[in-house]
Amino acid sequence: MSALDDWRTDLRRWLDDHVPAWWQEEFAATPYEVPERRFDEIRAWQRTLFDAGYMGLTLPRAYGGQGLSAEHELIRAEEMVRASAPPIANQVGVKQCVPALLEYGTEEQKRRFLPGILSADEIWCQGYSEPGAGSDLASLQTRAVLDGDDYVVNGTKIWTTYGTHADWIFALVRTDPEARKQAGIGFLLIDMKSPGIEVAPIVNITTDVDFCQVFFEDVRVPAAHMVGRPTQGWEVANHVLAHERGANLAMLRFGDFLDQIAERARITHRAGRSLADDPSFRQRFAQCRIEFEVLKQQVLQSVEEVRTGRKAGPASSLLKLQMSEYDQRLSRLANEAQGLAAQHWLDDGIDRGIWQWRELWSRAYTIFGGSSEIQRNIIAERILGLPRTGKGRK
Numbered sequence: 001m002s003a004l005d006d007w008r009t010d011l012r013r014w015l016d017d018h019v020p021a022w023w024q025e026e027f028a029a030t031p032y033e034v035p036e037r038r039f040d041e042i043r044a045w046q047r048t049l050f051d052a053g054y055m056g057l058t059l060p061r062a063y064g065g066q067g068l069s070a071e072h073e074l075i076r077a078e079e080m081v082r083a084s085a086p087p088i089a090n091q092v093g094v095k096q097c098v099p100a101l102l103e104y105g106t107e108e109q110k111r112r113f114l115p116g117i118l119s120a121d122e123i124w125c126q127g128y129s130e131p132g133a134g135s136d137l138a139s140l141q142t143r144a145v146l147d148g149d150d151y152v153v154n155g156t157k158i159w160t161t162y163g164t165h166a167d168w169i170f171a172l173v174r175t176d177p178e179a180r181k182q183a184g185i186g187f188l189l190i191d192m193k194s195p196g197i198e199v200a201p202i203v204n205i206t207t208d209v210d211f212c213q214v215f216f217e218d219v220r221v222p223a224a225h226m227v228g229r230p231t232q233g234w235e236v237a238n239h240v241l242a243h244e245r246g247a248n249l250a251m252l253r254f255g256d257f258l259d260q261i262a263e264r265a266r267i268t269h270r271a272g273r274s275l276a277d278d279p280s281f282r283q284r285f286a287q288c289r290i291e292f293e294v295l296k297q298q299v300l301q302s303v304e305e306v307r308t309g310r311k312a313g314p315a316s317s318l319l320k321l322q323m324s325e326y327d328q329r330l331s332r333l334a335n336e337a338q339g340l341a342a343q344h345w346l347d348d349g350i351d352r353g354i355w356q357w358r359e360l361w362s363r364a365y366t367i368f369g370g371s372s373e374i375q376r377n378i379i380a381e382r383i384l385g386l387p388r389t390g391k392g393r394k
């Protein structure tokens, strides 16, 4: 056996011993969502992973990582899927702030912030959207004005996921109001405990309090917390967005979900016969199965390309679009397979109502990180080379 095989065996054993039992019982059908009501436990789970040496595999040890290879990262992702392990709590930090810091951060910023992101000691949120700037993100108005060694920040951010849990926010701020829209933006790291910050939670469609509005009034932020040049924020943000939209191996679990849906359809009856014998249901099920096999190949190909050093680019929009829209169809099918029982909510429902919850939550995927319409614009313009038609978060 190779050293990689040994590493996989150890990890598999470790996961068998450590994946929390409550997760398996309550949330095994949520491959990447962090259920708000269990946020603290998921945070502890990430800490457990970190302590065991299973976070930041490819990052240098000086930054809290393990200095291992991309192959280790791939094995970890595969084994996490196999074990139906929970996601990590600091997803925004790991998937977005880490790539930003690695590419654009100073050595001091990397050493200061990366270990806390990996260990979940410091939870991060993303401050991009504003009430007047969503798809057209470059219209953002939150100002950062240099005053001595500090920036003074005023404005508001909205739809800030994990804003109530976050210790830090990476925010896009306008540093030069005279410059062209995209050219006058900075990428600033702000301590959420700073005086002048107020966080107002927003209840979402699943009744969870996932996101919030953050208000900044004369918030002082050390200038040393600017990532990249003060007017390089748009470039940093686009680098981050490509990572946010990239391949997610957790979708491989959709294969198990399809098996579960088939199982449920066999015991659900409609019009006197098993749903599994209903031609219309069978057709939609088969379509979902086919699409899963296609998506799986695309995800694996994308992971391989990233592993071999290709930078995440506009092609990540294709995956984001397909995965997010597929997720909605799959959740719909899962609820249909429950028949009338699909009307029950959470603890009253089959599998603790997780599919009802997922069907509502899956609306979010087609909105955050750039809506489906914006992804289609990107695909049209940047991949197909069609003429440019409008604005949008790109």
Ligand SMILES: Cc1cc2nc3c(=O)[nH]c(=O)nc-3n(C[C@H](O)[C@H](O)[C@H](O)COP(=O)(O)OP(=O)(O)OC[C@H]3O[C@@H](n4cnc5c(N)ncnc54)[C@H](O)[C@@H]3O)c2cc1C
Pocket: 125, 126, 127, 128, 129, 130, 133, 134, 135, 136, 158, 159, 160, 161, 162, 211, 364, 367, 368, 369, 370, 371, 372, 373, 374, 377, 390, 391, 392, 393
């Ligand atoms: C669950 C969830 C979590 C989120 N978390 C965060 C977060 O942590 N941090 C953060 O900064 N933001 C977050 N967002 C915000 C998200 O990025 C924005 O909602 C998204 O970019 C869309 O912006 P908007 O809501 O202002 O809609 P708008 O931009 O007003 O769009 C409204 C509608 O018009 C369509 N549209 C807009 N422009 C075009 C165009 N040029 N061509 C075609 N159609 C267009 C859109 O597709 C959409 O259907 C989150 C959103 C959700 C739903």
